[in-house]
Amino acid sequence: MADNLVIVESPAKSQTIKKFLGPDYEVKASFGHVVDLPQKSLGIDIENNFQPQYEVSPDKKKVISELKSLAKNAKKVWIATDEDREGEAIGRHVANQLGLDIKKTSRIVFHEITKDAIQHAVANPRTLDMHLVDAQQARRVLDRLVGFELSPVLRRKIKAGLSAGRVQSVAVRLIVEREREIQKFESESSFKVVGFFIGDAKQPFKAELSKEFKTQPEAQSFLEEIKAALYNISDIEVKPGKKSPSAPFTTSTLQQEASRKMGFPVARTMQVAQKLYEAGLITYMRTDSVNLSETAIAACQQEITKLYGKDYSKPTNYVTKSKGSQEAHECIRPTHMENSVAGADPQEKKLYELIWKRTLASQMAPAEVEKTKATIDISTSKLKFIATGEVIKFEGFLKVYMESHDDEDDQNQEGMLPILKKGELLTMQSILAGQKFKNHPPRYTEASLVKKLEELGIGRPSTYAPTISTIQKRGYVVKEDRPGEQRSFVEMILKAGQITTETKKQMTGAEKQKLFPTDIGMVVTDFLVEHFSDIMDYNFTANVEEDFDKIAENQLQRQDMMLNFYGSFHASVVDTMGSAERQSGERELGIDPVSGRKVIARIGRFGPMVQIGHQDDEEKPKFASLPAGKNIETVTIEDALKMFALPRVVGMYEGKEMAAAIGRFGPYIKRASVFASLPRDAGYDVFTITAEQAETLVKAKVEQVQNRNISAFDYHGKQIEVLKGQYGPYIKFDKNNFKIPKGGKDATDLTLEDCMAIIGPKALGSDTPAKSSAKSEKPKKKAPVKKASPKKKK
């Protein structure tokens, strides 16, 4: 039994540290927080200085009891949790649970896991910082109060199942406001003029006109003006420039780059990184620090020198600049720089490579470039053409890594220019004046939302991915692809003294894996902004963080901060609960020309919808769902009226009606009891699909269902079916599906006994032969009765 027990947060870390400390030290993990507020109640004694009522988290009971018994047998316990607000609190809570004397317990910290750092830490212990712990308590209590008091307001005033919080509600707000900006955005177009020239070097190059024209006539008259012009280079400017590498990865920048370069959702990036971390291949993946340990810097230097030579190495220490960063860890980097390839599967390998390259590049020399700018005079105009080019003189870090950007299409791809001389006369090959449209602000991707949140200091590395998934789970936001629209644009070309004008078409506005607010998301945001503007303020977190810092520095008492915040907050909760009207996002679209009744869009019990008429009218209102891709704010009366035309009878097939409608799973054709989905991307439309097309779909579906059955058996009055499914044959029994094990019999050869074996005694269930036939009939009778009466009506 070791004399010393060291407690850290992460089990993967404990292994490495144990190696550095030797046999006298046992290193164990707390697995994060060990106590928390109760899950199902507020757990804060508001009257009594907002005292939190912490309890051991259910999944940590085992951890605590194990630590307790180890601590009993150890001579000394060291608290080595992360050096930040949360880590200090974890340390305190662990010490409490183990019954240690807080004032005497040794607290050690390190920011990197190297032998030196750990040994230095052990040689310089301190005690737990209770002010820092207090700051964490303030953070925890404030988040709980906000979440548990706001969520019920939303459920009462908007819809069941909703939630609000300091982080998630602001994240949704960002997306809602961006969407409205985009809706409001009116794309202006202008005419950009590009000339293609050839000089003495006989190598064509292009140059842009220094001015854009607002209208086509302006652009056209310019082309007329220069029809017979001569061009010469009036000036050449050559400037050296530098490009520096980016800092090594933090959680947020890793998520952004993995999203841009590999298309990973943020949760996947974290899962894959976790695997790499657990395999000991990279450092901790939840960090806001860009700091590299000295040993890591040295390892990079060695690797760069070996691979590319000494000139490419430039050891650099980066400084973290993000708001509210706590820097308890290093940046995300490979643990062994000499391994340029690592990882167990293709995703891990790709992510590792990205991390390796980014880390290495961060320690490499800047790239040196030469920027050339040539000004071209036009003999018949005062305007000038400008040609720019860039030549890389020294690759530096670009040899390894090039960061990508969100707005790729805005970037001017600066290419090479041929050798040009001042005064050189140029031959104009052609001049192109093309209509260009301004783009609306981009919608957020998961990763760009994380970037924005980090800039605002909202959320932490450990919560970025969960937050993104929460706002989707709550139905505030959806991640979707949206098809673009066709747009026509004008292009004029001046060539050999002739101007030709052409109208071309292009696709625009297509979105891939972008975040869109839902109607619920918009209504909730509007409601919260109206009634709780301070919490919805983008600076709310930054402001409370200042207070937390003051608490940590003993310049502010936790109770004072809580009192100050809660007084006005709770008052607005009570006020809003009492006085605010129920919100449904109702919007009047217009008048139905047939009935003369109002057409409105609103959120109903089951989500957004359109309706004709009002509940209070004598005639009952008619309801329909919103068309795909529309929401309450964008739906038009035409869209709405179209939806009321469904289900639409398309025609007859063998004496029975075929109807087209849109259901939960998209558009479909129904004939008798057969439902056939309209295949996507096949150009079908529920409103226009013909009887012939519908018939083909129905026939195909019927055939598919017939082919699906391989065999069926009777098992005490229940069916065991062997079916052909999308992913191969399977067994269906009692509404459950069972996989047929590989390597066994063919699905077609399975007997009843084989099927029973696959289903297993547990799933075969209670209706065993042991029970009397009378008993086994009972549930059978009950079942259809239950089905017949709709379960929701009460």
Add this chain to the structure above:
DNA sequence: CAGTGAGCGAGCTTCCGCTTGACTT
């Protein structure tokens, strides 16, 4: 697989941050 659409309010859920598995598909 493919429907629904009110409101009261019992009873349940809800927050953010720190960590991994134990579960399904």
